[in-house]
Every structure is written in C-alpha cells, then in structure tokens.
Amino acid sequence: MNKQKKIVSMFDEIAPTYDVANRILSFGVDKSWRKKACDLTYKFYDKNTIDLIVDVACGTGDMCEYWLKRSGAKNIILKQILGVDPSIQMLKVAKTKNINASFTEGEAKKLPIENEQADIISISYGLRNVVDRVEGLKEFNRVLKKNGLLVILEFTKLQNKNFISKIRDFYMKKILPTIGGLLSKNYEAYNYLPNSIENFLTKEKLEKELQECGFEILYSKGFSMDISTLFIARKK
Ligand SMILES: C[S@@+](CC[C@H](N)C(=O)[O-])C[C@H]1O[C@@H](n2cnc3c(N)ncnc32)[C@H](O)[C@@H]1O
Numbered sequence: 001m002n003k004q005k006k007i008v009s010m011f012d013e014i015a016p017t018y019d020v021a022n023r024i025l026s027f028g029v030d031k032s033w034r035k036k037a038c039d040l041t042y043k044f045y046d047k048n049t050i051d052l053i054v055d056v057a058c059g060t061g062d063m064c065e066y067w068l069k070r071s072g073a074k075n076i077i078l079k080q081i082l083g084v085d086p087s088i089q090m091l092k093v094a095k096t097k098n099i100n101a102s103f104t105e106g107e108a109k110k111l112p113i114e115n116e117q118a119d120i121i122s123i124s125y126g127l128r129n130v131v132d133r134v135e136g137l138k139e140f141n142r143v144l145k146k147n148g149l150l151v152i153l154e155f156t157k158l159q160n161k162n163f164i165s166k167i168r169d170f171y172m173k174k175i176l177p178t179i180g181g182l183l184s185k186n187y188e189a190y191n192y193l194p195n196s197i198e199n200f201l202t203k204e205k206l207e208k209e210l211q212e213c214g215f216e217i218l219y220s221k222g223f224s225m226d227i228s229t230l231f232i233a234r235k236k
Contacts, residue, residue: 004107004131008086010189011059011129015089017184019060024183025176033153033228034063034124038070041120041151041232044218049077050119054143055101056108056136057126058083061094063153064101067122084111108136113143120144124153127206128196137213144235150215152231156203156222164225172197203229 001009014021022030050071055063064083071078084106085091091103106112108123108130121140123130130136140150155172158165172194180190201209207217215233222229 007129007131007192010186010192011087012089014184014186014189015060015087015093018090018093019062021180021183021190022062025180029224030062030228033223033230034066035070036223037063037122037124037151037153037230037232038066039074040219040230041122041149042070042074042076044232044234045120045149047119048075049079051079052118053078053081053120053122054111054113054118055081055083056085056111056121056123056140057129058085058094058103059087059090059126061097061099061101061103063122063124064094064103065097065099067120068100082113084108108132109139111139111143115142116145116148118143118145118148120149120151122151122153124151125155127152127154128200134209134213137210137215141214141235146235148235149218150210150231150233150235152206152229152233154206154229154231155197155200155227156206156229157197157200158226159202159204168225168227169194203231206231 053067058064061083064081067081081101083094083101083103086107094103109132121144177190181187207220210233214236216236217233219232
C-alpha cells in the first residue's frame with residue numbers, strides 16, 4: 001500500500017471514535033481555534049454573500065459546522081458548503097450530523113470542482129496528511145476565485161525547542177498516543193500524529209511554500225502557546 005493510501009485507511013479505522021478522541025485530547029480548545037479561523041476569514045473576505053466554501057480533508061465535518069455557525073452569527077449568506085475527504089468512513093460520520101453541507105469523496109490534489117469556483121477553501125489539521133502537498137496547494141489555487149482565501153489550521157513543526165514546545169512534544173509523543181490509542185484501540189494511528197508533525201514544515205517554511213504556489217499571506221499566527229497555527233492566504 002502506498003503512503004497516501006495507508007494514511008487514509010488509518011483515518012477510516014479511527015473514524016468511529018475520532019470526534020470523542022478529538023474533544024478529549026484537545027480539551028475542547030480546538031473549538032476556539034476553529035471559531036477564530038472562521039471569524040477572521042469572514043472579516044478578511046468582507047462579503048455579505050458567499051457562493052461556495054470548500055473544506056478539504058473535512059473528516060467528520062467539524063469545520064463545515066463552524067463555517068455555517070459563524071456565517072449565521074454574522075448574517076452572511078453562505079450559499080453552499082462542500083466537504084471533501086478521501087476517507088469514506090470519516091465522511092460517513094460527517095453525513096450523520098445532518099448539517100446543511102454536502103460531502104464528497106476526493107483528494108486535495110484532485111478536487112471535483114471547476115476552475116475559480118470557490119470563495120474560500122479551508123483545510124484544518126489535514127495538510128500534514130497530504131503526501132503531494134505542493135500539488136494540493138496548486139489545486140487549491142486553481143479552484144479558488146481570484147482574491148479567494150485559503151485557510152489552514154495546522155500543527156506546524158516548532159523550530160525553537162523552548163520549555164513550552166518541550167511540554168507540547170511530551171504531550172504529543174507520550175500522553176496523546178496512549179489516550180488516543182486506548183480510545184480508538186489503534187495505537188499506530190495516534191503514534192503517527194507526533195511523527196507527522198515532526199516531519200511537517202515550520203510556520204516560516206509553509207509560508208514560503210504558499211507564496212511559491214501563488215498565494216499572498218494575510219495572516220499567520222500560532223494559538224495557545226503555538227500548539228496550533230492559523231494561516232490565511234489570498235490567491236493572487
Ligand atoms: C486529522 S483529520 C482532520 C479532520 C478535520 N478537518 C478536522 O479538523 O477535524 C485529517 C483528515 O485528512 C484526510 N486526508 C488524508 N489524506 C488526504 C488527502 N490527500 N487529501 C485530502 N484529505 C486527506 C483524512 O482522511 C482525515 O479525514
């Protein structure tokens with residue numbers, strides 16, 4: 001099995017327990033990161049009507065739910081939201097939530113969408129799993145309207161190993177795999193998480209890659225002692 005297929009099948013396996021594990025392991029803090037991402041993006045985009053938001057690597061649909069909630073809170077008319085993910089089992093859970101979004105199977109590097117259709121593309125805690133990342137970023141650029149926004153929430157690799165980052169590493173490498181493994185009975189999947197962060201880019205390197213793929217960085221900042229980083233970039 002190739003690397004990308006292996007990653008997707010791992011998500012298929014943990015899909016039934018993914019939401020519970022996520023809430024416990026993030027102590028619910030991920031909710032505030034998602035809310036902030038949506039609110040800031042709506043502020044940068046500054047439009048009352050949005051035709052299409054595509055949430056790539058949508059998993060069980062959390063981010064789609066936040067886009068809907070926050071557009072409602074801000075009186076923004078959101079005409080369509082589409083969640084895309086290659087894991088059928090994650091999509092199955094998303095569909096049980098009965099939110100006003102559609103979900104379809106697909107990979108970051110080959111989205112089932114015509115050129116320049118999306119106002120906003122988001123990918124939350126998904127980019128690390130995209131093996132052909134540059135192809136994915138170029139695909140996002142193709143699908144976005146001119147001046148459309150790309151929103152990335154991700155655990156980036158920390159460059160300076162200060163005290164806080166050592167605590168994060170300890171949590172990610174020791175505590176998270178144990179609890180996640182216990183909940184999902186899949187220790188391999190939860191060991192993959194810290195390794196995938198270690199093999200991922202730093203905030204600065206991802207900014208550079210985004211620029212090389214045709215984006216202008218509008219915002220990039222770490223939250224909660226740099227545990228999670230938010231990038232908002234505009235298609236040039
Ligand atoms: C950690 S989950 C994040 C799910 C969701 N976005 C969230 O915030 O909870 C990562 C997701 O990335 C998906 N994924 C893996 N490889 C992918 C790819 N090449 N393209 C798109 N999504 C991918 C997985 O199936 C999984 O649902």
